[in-house]
Amino acid sequence: MQRTSFGSMSCPIARGLERVGEWWSILILRDAFAGLTRFEAFQKSLGIAPTMLTRRLDALVEAGMLERQLYCEKPPRHEYRLTPRGVDFRPVLIAMLAWGSRHFAPEGPSIRIVDAVTLEDADPVLVDRRTGRPLLAPDFKLVPGPAATAATRARLAHGGGLLADPPPSAARPEAAP
Amino acid sequence: MQRTSFGSMSCPIARGLERVGEWWSILILRDAFAGLTRFEAFQKSLGIAPTMLTRRLDALVEAGMLERQLYCEKPPRHEYRLTPRGVDFRPVLIAMLAWGSRHFAPEGPSIRIVDAVTLEDADPVLVDRRTGRPLLAPDFKLVPGPAATAATRARLAHGGGLLADPPPSAARPEAAP
DNA sequence: GGGAGTCACTATCTTTATGATAGTGACTCC
DNA sequence: GGAGTCACTATCATAAAGATAGTGACTCCC
Structure with missing residues (x-):
């Protein structure tokens, strides 16, 4: 989604959105947290067109959220891994997960955050x-x-x-x- | 940004993004938290084209994030206010603010979250x-x-x-x- | 060693969304 | 009664998203 850039605004929310605000970016980051690293894995998980995935991965690498690493030389193959900046985005994803679960899960939650020992539902607060x-x-x-x-x-x-x-x-x- | 809908995915993050994932939506919510309620105020604050603003406001109302209220009858005038669902989005915005400040403010932060008494910087954790x-x-x-x-x-x-x-x-x- | 399969993409083209600009209608204010 | 405010719509150009097909460099398996 783009034409007007938010990067020149002084607000940190706008600056951040400039990097992750496009339609697929946040879902790609979610999948990266889920452990996906390879092009094909993202494509299958998201059902995204390969052209789009190429553009979004390149943009996320450019933004310093992901980094490309060669994991195979014979045919050059890369994997995409979260950088520290990408890992630092986690609270935003957790907050979105909690909010989405509260408001858009009429059939009940599909994912719960629970205490690892008691298995009680967590209640996230900042x-x-x-x-x-x-x-x-x-x-x-x-x-x-x-x-x-x-x-x-x-x-x-x-x-x-x-x-x-x-x-x-x-x-x-x-x-x- | 749109053609593929995330609404049919079962992931709560995807479901949420379906409602707030478009280019301007989150900035509009940010401004709503800042106290803006009127069409013109959003337009001035964001520099957004009026067509876009109409579309995004309508979508946010449709998604249950904002509600339209008549505040003047003579010429019908509406204001846009956060619903409980919109207010509940706050942790996501705070997390984004904190993340954006940490990573995209090379000249130093433009906004700080501080303890109201000691004025020390807060360190947000979920x-x-x-x-x-x-x-x-x-x-x-x-x-x-x-x-x-x-x-x-x-x-x-x-x-x-x-x-x-x-x-x-x-x-x-x-x-x- | 030849065909099928995997993987990470690019090329091409259509559809959709975004953005700029101008204009409208219903007022209020002076 | 002319200027100004406000919340929009209409129109049209451009940029982005999406579908589909194809490429190149392998590996695997009879």
């Missing part, structure tokens, strides 16, 4: 590693960093933002008790 | 709410749920999967100590 507290307002907040643009500063200044629950309806104050 | 342990192997694992297909079961059976670190290089055992 917390701060040091303090263990959930990353939500009012305990945490977003502030502009050194590279923040004026636009970013403005946006952060006048709103709760990502960490605060949005107001239920600023629309028309219908209920004013 | 943990299990009950036990507080990070959602990683070997403490946790993925198991097939009741709705798992044969393909899902097979994939989960023979690999560490998303929660385990991938092997550094199963390619050619060059170093065999």
Whole structure:
């Protein structure tokens, strides 16, 4: 999906999406985490056209998410493996997995994250590693960093933002008790 | 980006991407979390063509991520607000924000998540709410749920999967100590 | 040693999505 | 009554996605 590039935006979400925001990219990363490394394996798993797979793999390698390694010389054969940057993408995938399971599994979940010992379902939350507290307002907040643009500063200044629950309806104050 | 639909796949990540995987969707959700509600506000913030914005907003409403509310009747005017399903997407955005900041901010971060009191940078981790342990192997694992297909079961059976670190290089055992 | 099969792709062409630009209708404000 | 705001639609050019077929370099197996 592309024509407008997000890479020039200063927002880190936009910058990230520039690398993984195309239609197949995230599913390819999911399969890479599942242990797939070979072209054919991705193609079978995804049912993707080979042209598309070539383009997406090249883009992910270019973005530093995957790296190509020669595993056979006689006929040159490569495998695609996650780089540290790719491995670091894991929390995003886990969060998407949890969210997708909660909202788009009417027949019940197809994958569960469970405690390896008790087999109880896990309940994923994002917390701060040091303090263990959930990353939500009012305990945490977003502030502009050194590279923040004026636009970013403005946006952060006048709103709760990502960490605060949005107001239920600023629309028309219908209920004013 | 689209022709192949992910909605028919049984994977919750694919199902979720079907709803938010298009080029602009996630940035629109980001802006919705930032407090934007009006067509024009999204358009200005994103620099998106109005045709695209109409399509994406309609799709997000259709997917149950946003809802349209009338806030003015004289000329009918709507605002777009996050539904509970949209709000529940927050951990994905926070994870992306953190990942993007770590990898694509060579000039330094433009946004920081900080402790509201000490102003120290937060370090986001995904943990299990009950036990507080990070959602990683070997403490946790993925198991097939009741709705798992044969393909899902097979994939989960023979690999560490998303929660385990991938092997550094199963390619050619060059170093065999 | 000749045919079938595997693997990782490229070439070609059609269909679909994206994006730029302009325009519309229903107002409000001055 | 003219300018401005707002939320869109219409139209059309371009770029990306998708299907299908084909290539080259092998290996495997009678």
